[in-house]
Amino acid sequence: MENLWSDGDAKAAIARHAAKGINEDLALRVYTTRLLGGEPRLVLHGGGNTSVKTRMSDITGTEIDVLCVKGSGWDMGTIEAPGLPAVRLAPLGELKGLQALSDEDMVNVQRCNLLDSKSPNPSVETLLHAFLPHKFIDHTHSNAVLSLTDQPDGEALARDVFGKRAALVPYVMPGFALAKKTDEISRAHPGVEGLVLLKHGIFSMGATAEEAYVRMIDLVTLAEKRLAKETRKIFAGATLPKAIATAAEVAPILRGLMSLPARTGGREASQRFVFEFRTGPEILAFVGGKEIARYSQQGPVTPDHAIRTKNLPFVAPAPEAGKLDVFARDTKAALEKFAAAYHAYFARHNGKQVVAKKELDPVPRVVLVPGLGLFGLGNTSKDAKIAADLAETTVAVIADAERLGTYECIPEPDIFDIEYWSLEQAKLSAAAEKPLARRIVVVTGGASGIGAATAQAFAREGAEVAVLDRDVSKVKGLGIACDVTDPASVRAAFDKVAATWGGVDIVVSNAGAAWQGRIGDVDDATLRKSFELNFWAHQSVAQNAVRVMRAQNLGGCLLFNTSKQAVNPGPDFGPYGLPKAATLFLMRQYALDHGGDGIRANAVNADRIRTGLLNDEMIAQRSRARGLSEADYMGGNLLGLEVTADDVAQAFVALAKAPKTTGSVTTVDGGNIAAALR
Structure with missing residues (x-):
């Protein structure tokens, strides 16, 4: 992983922000956040966050300690200072003494302590940043770290690779409980450069923006070097038809079968999706693998993906050229089984919830087509591209994980908790659709x-x-x-x-x-x-x-x-x-x-x-x-x-x-x- 820090660029960022009345801490926080967000192997579609502890003036002119943390909806690759809303730090620190805190109460406390009420919601991991003592904190979902820890023996592998440079945190769902656990482990290992959240991601910490950033690059590089040692062949190919139908032939069939039937208004009123197609040697090897039913059906490589991709992708039959009627028939049958499995998955876990959830639609958001490639699905072309980007990342992470050992993500109950997490679902359902959306x-x-x-x-x-x-x-x-x-x-x-x-x-x-x-x-x-x-x-x-x-x-x-x-x-x-x-x-x-x-x-x-x-x-x-x-x-x-x-x-x-x-x-x-x- 290349270190992109530049003293000249850092000074220019400080000067540019100073002209807008923004202090040096926040200027450098924006600068290194962009460095991280510009690297898709680290951050993809909101899958990370950063923070800095600094001092700012409140409405009375009194200087107070604040935490500037990535806000919801901002892209780390293009973030500006408003995307790192300032939250009063002292009230957040007082929450450490609580034994439990609901997600809704956590969000309320964070919003109540914003310096500017018009700011976006602070990250759901704000308390984790607040509880750690370090000035600059970076969090990414590094592909290499995920490939390393998404293993049955991921903890042992991580311990071997990172040694005393990073402490390990067992998987805990993001929120108050994770913040408490991370704080506990950080205090037990005060000298570490980072924290590896097993099957989730990695944090790096530092006294300066450069130190935190460089530590992230160095720790990720350790994981990359470990993966590079593995050369065993993976994804033995399945037997596929000699001639595969084109994406242009396959996509309309899939789109029709995956549209939700309308109660009234006929076929044209159906709730449909927009697609995004991806292919290439790595994707073709993945979707054409003999064991695709095993490695593709484990779950997301990092929990956050479940919000955009649902719990599992759908594996379609291989579409033989000239036999699209057979493909349509077999796909319809496979989709019925997929939907039944999703209903069962929901029923299995919904009964264990304190507050019952409303079942989401059973339509996959990622479709794997042997011999052809993969499709991302979404309500808009932007959403479809996000699903496809995450699917491509999943292919890369699982490929490295399988080369190293055996891919294994978080357990199914945890996947369900993330997919039906009220805070994240609220983000996706907030915007009302326009009349011709999805058309x-x-x-x-x-x-x-x-x-x-x-x-x-x-x-x-x-x-x-x-x-x-x-x-x-x-x-x-x-x-x-x-x-x-x-x-x-x-x-x-x-x-x-x-x-x-x-x-x-x-x-x-x-x-x-x-x-x-x-x-x-x-x-x-x-x-x-x-x-x-x-x-x-x-x-x-x-x-x-x-x-x-x-x-x-x-x-x-x-x-x-x-x-x-x-x-x-x-x-x-x-x-x-x-x-x-x-x-x-x-x-x-x-x-x-x-x-x-x-x-x-x-x-x-x-x-x-x-x-x-x-x-x-x-x-x-x-x-x-x-x-x-x-x-x-x-x-x-x-x-x-x-x-x-x-x-x-x-x-x-x-x-x-x-x-x-x-x-x-x-x-x-x-x-x-x-x-x-x-």
Whole structure:
């Protein structure tokens, strides 16, 4: 483990924070916390914390002793001073005399003693930091330390590796009891550099920020060197099909099977998840191992992971290419067994709780697919990435643990206590979901104009949005370069969306362009070119969307931009209006043929939008032709209002939210009776 401390960077951090009125102790605490948080082998997604004991002024101007400790929700890799809220130290120290303290009372005491009531909740391990006498304290979930201690003889191994440099703490659930136990062991070993929490992580302590940080690096390096001595081969491979299906083929099937059925509203209303796929040599060796049912089903490598990954991952059957129906059937049966096992796990331990818990859903958050890789599941793409990151870390830790001996984590009752820990569950359930959360949306022509406004509108509603366009260089988020007139390009784009997030729920087929010409004079090449983009591209997009949606079996929504030209043609706009009219009827055919699949199809009929098809030059030309100002032309509708790209976007969103509407055309033009439909 590389020591990244820099005297120059430390001095710069002190100066930068001093300009904001922040003292040197806290400045250096921020600096070394970032060093630790930037190394994923030490800290991953909130899995660690740091503190410093210093002095600050309270509201009266009196200087008092405080503990600045990592606050809930802050990432150690990017933390700033507000992420280390100051808590009055003396009241925390007085809690040592208590024999017991509930988690809720502990949190209340900590919040009551914040110097700033607006600060985030201090870490659940605040009392551990407060009870130890050292000025600077660092805590990580080092992969190497976990591989060393996640063993049947982990204590003996740790004692051999760390000797007198670190004291060992048996596993105790984080909170008041762990703080008391750690304090007891620290007082019995006053000269140690660190504390190794068996099957949990490691603490290092020091009089300065540099000393605590360097001790962490040195102790972790000892564990890494011990693991490096082991060279035995692990994960003997199981027999797998010669040809494995792709992630794009497998993910929609998994996503559909793992969506929770809705009580009302049909398939489309099901509670679904967003996926994140990972693969590589190490992952493939892990998921393809002959003994995967043993080493993958022990539990999390460190307790904190259970909050994000649940107690166990789901091991799917190996998906043979060309036999996806068999994969779907076998996966469904395996998931039913997984759910039954989860219900039994909950029943086994819930009866032993002082206060009964409410059972969580039985859907796994990590899926291991032999021959393919692994998927992380979450309510958002961010949550799915977190689950996948933790799963990758689990692969690395278990691989080293198995190379050294036999992987063994904390006992099942302790896993249950962490998974159903009220303090951590409160973090995950605090935020209310937006209307289109967990929905995966594809917008074609989404890099500009109506498409860009539509992509942004769906993102504001909580959806994960993929933009398909020829040029996606300026697209924020998932942009996929795609020529919608090329069926192969469209298929590849939809496969990428499915492999990235697990499937597709809503598609806005928006890409188009306006070719002009008198229909009696226009050449065939122009008309055919317009049909390629304004009709055949919509068919290609819709076909691929339906392909993925049917694999999910969750229903879906197809939305088409048909324009008013489809029903109210304008002079010299035949090359544009004819394919648009065909696309309107294409929409209705999808509504008719795929309603039985739970797939809705609707269209938006828009007109006079100053963007995309109707640019400034065309507006000026049409205004002059009618003897109108541009303002009068753009507002030349029954309401006298100019219609914007966002107005069209909101129409698409409204149709996406209408679960019992299909075959409908929504007019967005401010009022044009000639273009109005029933």
